[in-house]
Structures are given as structure tokens and as C-alpha cells.
Amino acid sequence: MLHVLFFCLCLRQVNGEFVDDEVKSVMEGDSVTLNSGLTEVIDEDLALWRFGAENTLIAVINVIVGSVTVYDDVLDERFRDRLKLDHQTGSLTITNISTLHTGEYQLQTNSVRKSFSVSVYASLSTPKISRDCSSTSSSSSSCSLLCSAVNVGHVTLSWYKGNSLLSSISVSDLSISLSLPLEVEYQDKNTYSCVINNPIRNRTTHLNNTQLCPPCPECGHCCDVTEAVIRLVISALVGVATVVVLAYDIRPRKDE
Structure with a gap:
């Protein structure tokens, strides 16, 4: 299923010619189609798809001889069984996409030169709320909570009181874990939630007021x-x- 939720079309001038820049953001495991903008490639001699800073050739349509070739064994086979080329339009689809496929894609034909910037975001796990037993609360009537997420990258973790943002923390690269503390009163009747999000998706965990400050497992052991x-x-x-x-x-x- 295709989940392309962020899209931008820009124009920049290169060597006197205008080249389309399309910016796409997708979640890991989804599919994305890079549209050639052509209705058919019958009037073209070649349609070449390249990837990355090294302009590695990953797919070719040779109209003259009527052949279609996908080079999915390049770059340590990261594109293996993932590339689908539309024989009529020359559009390229990447299935079951991963963060390894983040980067620049270029299409070149006789009449078209297009560039695509694809960003792939890792799947989001639901954040977990627990008692922060390592923290000593400043008041006997309150306790410290901790909202945590593991194996995250390019995300923001936030505490909300109702619809109001209380605090947040962001990470721009892959991190093993991310956590954000919150101190609440034992008798607090407000609703709290912890949200993790990236530019495409978010996941939320709501604080259960009946277990506002659960006992620390370590305390019973101690x-x-x-x-x-x-x-x-x-x-x-x-x-x-x-x-x-x-x-x-x-x-x-x-x-x-």
C-alpha cells in the first residue's frame, strides 16, 4: 500500500535547462512511485534511472531494441526484488522501501530530466510510560514519570497535558533510546499523553489516571x-x- 504523505514540486535551473525536483517522504516498508511525467516512452531512445551521489545506474528502458533492464544487484543488492519499471511511461516504483533507499534519484530521457529526493523514515513504536524510580521527586505529593521509545531516528518525543504541549525532545539520527521525564501530582485529574512523531506519522500513549504513579518494581525488591x-x-x-x-x-x- 502506498503511503506518500509529503510531496513537494520545485524547479531549479541546471545548465540552462529546468529540472524538476520532487521531494517525497515515506515510511519504511511502504512503496513509492517516481513518476516520469510521460504518457509513453515510445518517442524516446533511452530512459535511464540513476541513484545516489555516484549516479549508479539502476534501471534502463531501451526503446530502440525494446528491452527493459533492472540492475537490482548493484550497491550490495539493496534494491533486490524491489524495483518495478513501468514499460509504457518509464515511471519507477520502489516496493518494501527501507532507510537504505533514502537519497537522490535521477531520470534521464531525450526530452525529460527529473530529480527525486526520497526520505525514508523508520517505523514508529508506541511510546511507553513508566515510573521513574531513579528520580527523587521534589514533593511527597508528586512522582516522576518517564516516557520512553527505543530504536528511533528523526523523531520528536513530547508530553501533552490535554492538548497543550508541556515538553519535547528530538533526535536527528538513529538513537538506541529516547526518554522524557514528567512530574505529576498524585491527585492530578488532568489527562496526560506521550506522543512520538516524525514528519509522516505519530503514535500516542495516554496516561492511565487510575495508575498515575505506579509503584516501582525495584522498591518492593529493595x-x-x-x-x-x-x-x-x-x-x-x-x-x-x-x-x-x-x-x-x-x-x-x-x-x-
Whole structure:
């Protein structure tokens, strides 16, 4: 299914000729079609598709001999089984696109020279809200929450109170994890949500007011450890006291 949600058409002058620049943004796993603008290529000798800074040839339509060739084994086979060429119009479709396919594409025929800039954004995972147990709240009536997302790139993570933006943090390249804190009152009745978005899509997690400040899993574990230590100390003290009592009890008997 095609999801091209951002599109721009510009004109720039190169060597006295106008070349169309189309900017497309798509999500990873979707398909994108780079339209030649031609109704048919019958009047052209060749239609050449190139990719990247090195202008690597990835597809050719040779009208003279009636052949269509796709070079999907170039560039470490990143285009393997992904390129579809329209024999009539010369348009190129990239299926199951990935971030490796981000870059510049050029089409050249006798009458057309077009350039396409394609940006591919990684899939978004739903952000998770948890208690920030590493943070000490400034008030006994509030607690710290943490909204987190993993394996993200070119995204913004934001906290909202209702429809109002409270805070946000952005990352421009691939990051292993991204997190944003928020301090809330225990009795707060407002609605909060954490949103992660890129230029194409967003995902939202709403804060459950019935579990506004869930207990820290580590706290229960710490309490168990503390209780065990206390019991161990008490047992040791009782043992020492018992030894002392027995020592005093045995000494008089020896004297007798």
C-alpha cells in the first residue's frame, strides 16, 4: 500500500535547462512511485534511472531494441526484488522501501530530466510510560514519570497535558533510546499523553489516571532485601546473646 504523505514540486535551473525536483517522504516498508511525467516512452531512445551521489545506474528502458533492464544487484543488492519499471511511461516504483533507499534519484530521457529526493523514515513504536524510580521527586505529593521509545531516528518525543504541549525532545539520527521525564501530582485529574512523531506519522500513549504513579518494581525488591537483612542481624544478635548466656551459665559450674 502506498503511503506518500509529503510531496513537494520545485524547479531549479541546471545548465540552462529546468529540472524538476520532487521531494517525497515515506515510511519504511511502504512503496513509492517516481513518476516520469510521460504518457509513453515510445518517442524516446533511452530512459535511464540513476541513484545516489555516484549516479549508479539502476534501471534502463531501451526503446530502440525494446528491452527493459533492472540492475537490482548493484550497491550490495539493496534494491533486490524491489524495483518495478513501468514499460509504457518509464515511471519507477520502489516496493518494501527501507532507510537504505533514502537519497537522490535521477531520470534521464531525450526530452525529460527529473530529480527525486526520497526520505525514508523508520517505523514508529508506541511510546511507553513508566515510573521513574531513579528520580527523587521534589514533593511527597508528586512522582516522576518517564516516557520512553527505543530504536528511533528523526523523531520528536513530547508530553501533552490535554492538548497543550508541556515538553519535547528530538533526535536527528538513529538513537538506541529516547526518554522524557514528567512530574505529576498524585491527585492530578488532568489527562496526560506521550506522543512520538516524525514528519509522516505519530503514535500516542495516554496516561492511565487510575495508575498515575505506579509503584516501582525495584522498591518492593529493595524492601524484601532490607527486611531480610534486618532479620539476619536480629538472628545474629540473638545467637550472640545465647552464646554469652551459656558461657556465664557454664563457668559457675566449672568453679564448683
